[in-house]
Amino acid sequence: MDTLLSVRNLKTYFRVKRGILRAVDNVSFDIKRGEVFCLVGESGCGKSITALSIMRLVPYPGEIVGGEILFDGVDLLKLPEEEMEKIRGKRIGMIFQDPHTSLDPSYTVGWQVEEAILLHRMIKKVSKLAVNLLKKVGIPAAEKRYREYPHQLSGGLKQRAMIGIAISNSPELLIADEPTTALDVTIQAQIVDLMLKLREENGISILLITHDMGLVAEACDRLAVMYAGKIVEKGSVEEIFSEPLHPYTKALLRCVPRPDKDVEKLVSIPGTVPEFPPASGCRFADRCPMTRKECFETTPEEVNMGNGHRVACHLYG
Amino acid sequence: MLGYVARRVAMAVPTIFAVATILFFIVRMVPGDPAVYLLGDMATPERVANLRAEMGLDKPLYQQYIDFMLGVLRGDFGRSFENGMPTMVRVLRAFPFTFELAVAGTLLSLLIGIPLGVAAAVRRGSKIDVLITSGTTIGVSIPVFWLALLLIEFFSVRLGLLPVTGLGNNPIERLRHLALPAFSLGIGMVATVARMTRSSMLGVLGKDYITAVRAKGAPWNVTVYKHGLRNAIIPVVTVVGLNFGYLLGGTVLVEYVFGRPGLGSLLIEAVFSRDYPQIQASVFFFSAVFMAVNIFVDILYSFLNPKIRYG
Numbered sequence: 217m218d219t220l221l222s223v224r225n226l227k228t229y230f231r232v233k234r235g236i237l238r239a240v241d242n243v244s245f246d247i248k249r250g251e252v253f254c255l256v257g258e259s260g261c262g263k264s265i266t267a268l269s270i271m272r273l274v275p276y277p278g279e280i281v282g283g284e285i286l287f288d289g290v291d292l293l294k295l296p297e298e299e300m301e302k303i304r305g306k307r308i309g310m311i312f313q314d315p316h317t318s319l320d321p322s323y324t325v326g327w328q329v330e331e332a333i334l335l336h337r338m339i340k341k342v343s344k345l346a347v348n349l350l351k352k353v354g355i356p357a358a359e360k361r362y363r364e365y366p367h368q369l370s371g372g373l374k375q376r377a378m379i380g381i382a383i384s385n386s387p388e389l390l391i392a393d394e395p396t397t398a399l400d401v402t403i404q405a406q407i408v409d410l411m412l413k414l415r416e417e418n419g420i421s422i423l424l425i426t427h428d429m430g431l432v433a434e435a436c437d438r439l440a441v442m443y444a445g446k447i448v449e450k451g452s453v454e455e456i457f458s459e460p461l462h463p464y465t466k467a468l469l470r471c472v473p474r475p476d477k478d479v480e481k482l483v484s485i486p487g488t489v490p491e492f493p494p495a496s497g498c499r500f501a502d503r504c505p506m507t508r509k510e511c512f513e514t515t516p517e518e519v520n521m522g523n524g525h526r527v528a529c530h531l532y533g
Numbered sequence: 534m535l536g537y538v539a540r541r542v543a544m545a546v547p548t549i550f551a552v553a554t555i556l557f558f559i560v561r562m563v564p565g566d567p568a569v570y571l572l573g574d575m576a577t578p579e580r581v582a583n584l585r586a587e588m589g590l591d592k593p594l595y596q597q598y599i600d601f602m603l604g605v606l607r608g609d610f611g612r613s614f615e616n617g618m619p620t621m622v623r624v625l626r627a628f629p630f631t632f633e634l635a636v637a638g639t640l641l642s643l644l645i646g647i648p649l650g651v652a653a654a655v656r657r658g659s660k661i662d663v664l665i666t667s668g669t670t671i672g673v674s675i676p677v678f679w680l681a682l683l684l685i686e687f688f689s690v691r692l693g694l695l696p697v698t699g700l701g702n703n704p705i706e707r708l709r710h711l712a713l714p715a716f717s718l719g720i721g722m723v724a725t726v727a728r729m730t731r732s733s734m735l736g737v738l739g740k741d742y743i744t745a746v747r748a749k750g751a752p753w754n755v756t757v758y759k760h761g762l763r764n765a766i767i768p769v770v771t772v773v774g775l776n777f778g779y780l781l782g783g784t785v786l787v788e789y790v791f792g793r794p795g796l797g798s799l800l801i802e803a804v805f806s807r808d809y810p811q812i813q814a815s816v817f818f819f820s821a822v823f824m825a826v827n828i829f830v831d832i833l834y835s836f837l838n839p840k841i842r843y844g
Contacts, residue, residue: 268744271747271748273744273747273748275744297753298752301750301751301752302750303750304747304748304749304750305748305749305750305751306750309748310745310748312741312744312745312748314741317740317741317742318741318742318745319742319745320742320745320746320760320763320764321742321764321838321839321840322760322763322764322837322838322839323763331746331749331751332749332750335749335750335751336750365839365840367839367840378745381745381749382748
């Protein structure tokens, strides 16, 4: 499988009053064609900003200050805005966390699907295509839903419509930013199944952003674990789930509730993600149970542990 | 939809009656006797008494009130003390001039205010934003009559570009005559519209669906107008609609300064001469229009906001 997207040393910083917030700091990963790649981590670790950086839609006052985003060999960060507009929605589709707020309340669902198509292609019978798309993403009574407004649809149906919009121009990459977080558990499974079905049928690559380890195990091929703007560990799902190396990954996996075991209390990681981590040293150091002196002094380099399993931790340095 | 309109109209009926009642008593609380005004200070008490009887002012207050309300029900607002013409006829003749002025003022405020608001919102925090925001603060605070005088001084007296008073007798002249009054009337609302558009637009541009539209590949300007303004305009329409009623009230001053005929001039004249039936008819009409505009705005609102239409 060849590489579709290669993010290299991406840095996205936010200039805020209290200083520079390094939301994404030196992040690198590759996504192969037809693969589901997961970006995992707690809230605020920079997963969503990484996704928005790929789309070049980082909100103000954020700014991409360094790195490369090679999409099919072309550095997206060097493209003029008009060229980027031809890639957004056509070659890279994106769905968002909250389907309730991701559709424009003033236009019908059908209109919004058509807009997505017409922004990139001149098609006369666009309404038929739009209805077919709604059918394809499993919206029942698609002809009726086509004419309805977003507020008339349930969360699950809205997210299906969003997926329909995202895949309307058969993109090569689908970025899904916590697509199931705002949905009921039963609907979550349906949405995940739908995305995996699209991967099977269209060979689309998926960048799935989530904090749900269960979802990672179910849907992903490879994953990267992010902490405070940095990737701490990456590798295949099998490798990382069977042999997690970074103390943070281990802690994350311990937090997953086990229905087969009778536990008194849910496990959590003490402390919170630092907003302004120190410039040098490991960012997880103050929450890590296994710190050494060097953890506070030097930033750990990424180490290759074989089979594409890489970890950034002094324990393996 | 039709049921909704009918409901709204039905709800307006009690309000209209309350307005009529309050109006009747307020008018009679104003000091000054219409008969004395018409006949002058030198008139004999007998003549005054005769005229009062003719006007129906000698009857007990409750009887006058009942007569007035029965008249309202029949659509009969009595005749003007001044010249004996049916008061409503005078109102209806004057109204088109006022309506023209209020519409022109509103259009002007939308035409200037919306682009200003959008420009300020899109370039938030920039010099343009600061300029527009502070400029509109001044705009809000300018008294209409003072601005009107300044405009006359500058455009008519110094530059000689625009006429001061009158209406004009062909369409182009008419527009030229409308320019200054409409501007004086609309400038306060430009500020309101611009600030409303700015804040509403800022709220909308921060919404997830704006990012989602950009993620579809829409250029920034398409996103701003098709999705941003489309959603941001809803509260602006409400404010403008409600302000249209106040604008009608504002015409009183503007018409007076520019010597234009209209409801405002008619009303001022009637107040000066204590022409009770004429005041009653004019204010009643103002209130009715105000309420009609409110109902219209609600209907318009439901067209702009699908959630209300189908909710």
